[in-house]
Amino acid sequence: MEGFFPRLLLIFFTALGVVLGAAVVGSLAAILVGQPPLRTMTRLALEIKIWAIAAAMGGTFSAIEILGQGFLEGQLRVLIKQLLFIITAFIGAQVGYWLIQVLAGGE
Numbered sequence: 393m394e395g396f397f398p399r400l401l402l403i404f405f406t407a408l409g410v411v412l413g414a415a416v417v418g419s420l421a422a423i424l425v426g427q428p429p430l431r432t433m434t435r436l437a438l439e440i441k442i443w444a445i446a447a448a449m450g451g452t453f454s455a456i457e458i459l460g461q462g463f464l465e466g467q468l469r470v471l472i473k474q475l476l477f478i479i480t481a482f483i484g485a486q487v488g489y490w491l492i493q494v495l496a497g498g499e
Contacts, residue, residue: 396473403448403477404484410444411437411488430496437492441485448481 415437422432462471 400476400480403480404487407444407448407481407484408488410447411440411485412491414440414444415488415492433492434496437489441489444485444488445478445481448484449477 415433418436419429419433422429458470458474461467462469462474
């Protein structure tokens, strides 16, 4: 996956999948231990968002390194691309959280 837009899609759906997967599997664990699954699902979806963004980006250190390279070395194109990747990962994680909210009957 070499192109810019295919990578954006990959990052979006990876973040989305991390949030959805963690919330659903976590709710199964909540059932096994007698906790309310819907409340657990929404709490996990909220707590896992930052980790979903990091996972979708391929780790935090590489993203920070690329941001530093773009900022310090004046490579504006690299900086903008990396910021778009981070924003896309955030949107994917947020959409996953919203879907869990809707499925669990939350806000």
